[in-house]
Amino acid sequence: MEDMIRIAVDGPSGAGKSTIAKAVAQRLGIDYIDTGAMYRAIGYKMLKKGINVDDLEGIQRLLDTTEIDFSKGDIILDGQVINDLIRTPEISKQASSCSAVGIVREKLVDLQQKMGGAKSVVMDGRDIGTVVFPDAEYKFFITASPEERAKRRYNELIEKGQKVNYDQVLADITDRDHNDSTREITPLRKAEDAIEVDTTNMTIEEVIEYICKEMK
Template sequence: MSEIIRIAVDGPGGAGKSTIAKLVAKKLGIEYIDTGAMYRAIGYKTSVKGIDPANLPAMEDMLSDTTIDFVGGSIILDGENVDGAIRTPKMSMMASKVSQLAPVRAKLVASQRQMAAAKSVIMDGRDIGTNVMPDAEYKFFMTASAEERADRRYKELVQKGIDADYDEVLKDIEKRDYEDTHRELDPLKPAEDAIILDTTGIGIDEVVERILGEVK
């Protein structure tokens, strides 16, 4: 694509944002930025180092020595591919905790804005259209019922060989939804000019085509 375009995709966990965004990126030939993975990566490093997220000086010290990048669709934390390590219910909750911290948000949002300024991107997360890229050319808010989102996440974990319990996954989804929508810093909500896409009972291809139809 000759001109730089920015596509924001927001929504709760399990709505299919990452899957859809990756496919749209491939069809349009633009970069996919998984901001949720960035918060998961910070949560993962916090957990591995045994740092209490409430200890802001320790968090800030850790952040000053942290690098996050995307290579071939994989997230690289301090030079290491952590795709598998961050895709667990525990890391989902850790991501929710660290995403409420101002120093973490400041570092990652600055990084995300730099990416969006340099090239055409489709970026998914919780506050892309409302905070990270409020001037994005296209904004979408994807959602689905908590039960369907839990079922998708459960099947994803089982497929990866991770031991999972549907009821626990649903409980985690509902807890994450509450925390994301009630946090003080940039709570999860649709941008005023976002197109709402309820993916409950809708196939992936149909959602991709609806987004491509709007962009093209």
């Protein structure tokens, strides 16, 4: 347990957190936990069940019967791999909305803390260094300009065969930035002791090298 490390990677939507965190975890030989995917999974299930974000009783019943796990790079919701199903603009909006619901955050933060309390992990999200693991051994805040983040997300969705409009992707990212940073419950913010990395003009490999160098 003395050798166990937690690496917190926070930042706004589309900054490349997941890609960076996953690569760093692979390089270090430790597990990667995509907390954003956990909120997307809840949002996806809420949409499927027709549960509104204002229906707290319905959300609680849903949470009581929900299992989320990670295996070999897949996120598994109630036994089903849902990787591509939760990577749509609609689910992004739903994830942002449900992440502002107290009982949802309480449930998922508890799961995240249990995961990071049992083994070394790289965990990315919006409140890892401030709420989930304020005592993490390493903290990084990954960001980029809204335009660059929109371009990356647009290209990602196009490669997956989805029909999207760049201006709409940019508007969605701007809206989510506002929602995430102004919500009452654990808003997006950089931890005071986190290292900020602006990836606007950096390649993925450059960011990975920078983070690994800082950790050394």
